[in-house]
Amino acid sequence: MNWYPFELHTHTPHSDGRHTLAEMAREAKRRGLDGLALTDHNTISGLTERGVVEKETGIVIIQGMEWTTFYGHMLTLGLKGYADWRDLGPDDIHKGIERVHKQGGLVGIAHPYALGSPICTGCHWDYHISDWTDVDYMEVWHETLPSIRMHNQPALELWEGLLNEGLRICATSGRDWHGSKAGDDPEAATFLGIPNSEKLTESGAIQAIRSGAVSISMGPLLLCQIAINGRQFGLGETVPIRDGLEGLEATVTVSLDFHVRHGAWTLEPQPLSIVLRSNLGNMGEARLQPGETELTYALPVKELKWLRADLFGVFHGVRTKIAFTNPIYFS
Structure with a gap:
């Protein structure tokens, strides 16, 4: 395997980020990353310049979106188009997951134990999951210097509990990248394993997450x-x-x-x-x-x-x- 470091949770001004996609890709390259997933809130409009940015920077960009709802945030990766979330209540998230899977995409729970209302409405995961085999991955490390963030420990415990039940859910990290400044705490990278015989592509990166060929590190x-x-x-x-x-x-x-x-x-x-x-x-x-x-x-x-x-x-x-x-x- 070759192991490629990715950032899997990012935002541009198409939602609430400060970096354009080009600026973020340049900064990602400076940070030693090989790829990123653009996961703007409830929109894929920021991906219009994806091809140009990939050619300019060499950074592989995964098409994604963060479903940002009243009951939780769900990351989607590898969609070929828009998958609607607006008709989903707290008890029918599986309907939305099916829409993503029908497009060949992956679904991941973002920061499941982040503070919810009134601090951040919808940031805490409150959807009812009746079948955890529908969930492809979970963001168990969130934000910069994630190992010391209090909301990440219960996420790690939830993930290990599901593993103990025999489930196979991939763990990832996500900086939730909205912007950069000097003095930022270090971030973790999600390293994706790609067979030596293959070039790094979006589909290969998604397959690595799907198969669990993933390691996470700040160093x-x-x-x-x-x-x-x-x-x-x-x-x-x-x-x-x-x-x-x-x-x-x-x-x-x-x-x-x-x-x-x-x-x-x-x-x-x-x-x-x-x-x-x-x-x-x-x-x-x-x-x-x-x-x-x-x-x-x-x-x-x-x-x-x-x-x-x-x-x-x-x-x-x-x-x-x-x-x-x-x-x-x-x-």
Whole structure:
């Protein structure tokens, strides 16, 4: 896989942003990003200059829109046209999701635990979801320096709870980018895994989110891989555990790439903590010393439904979670 950093939640003056699409793409390139999704509130009019901007900057732009309603904000990606949301009440969001899926698009819940009324009407997710398999992804990290934002912790807990139930929902980050100024806190990037044989395109980026080949980081790229019974599996993939193999151990390799988004973030040399998370809780913790980039674990696979990695250290003056991966699944 090649891993491309994206920003998946942005706004231009076509809704309430301050950057034009061209300005945002130029700034994205300066920030070491390879792509972004334009998700203006309830409009796709800002995408009219998409082709020109992509050609000028080399930034891949995903066509999107943020459904901004009284009952929640829903991100849509990959639509070929407008999908209406105005007739949806709190109990029939699935009708709207079906409209997006019919166009081949993805739906994601934006900042589900953000403050709602009267601070931000509709920002808190209040739609009733009767079938979580309809939801493609969830924005579990929102805003800049997302690991310390209080509304992101319950979003992460909701996501892991759904994983424990056997659901496969991709986690993403979103700066909710409305503008930039000197001194802004650092943002997280959503790294999308694209096969080495393919060029980076909008459809490939959407497929990465659909398949869960996604890692999220404010700094270095964190990856996790599993080897078992002579086969290797990466983020979003499924390890088939057949009868008689339940007692096997898997070799789990966690790695860091410090060369991504050069100049967009800083991390002082320090020991970094790697934690393996699963449906069984924390499966192990180890330290990477300065200069080390890889750790290997041996873990039994019995009763595992999913496994992923977290990275902790001092970042931007705070000891915090710096990065986390989406899961590798077991079936």
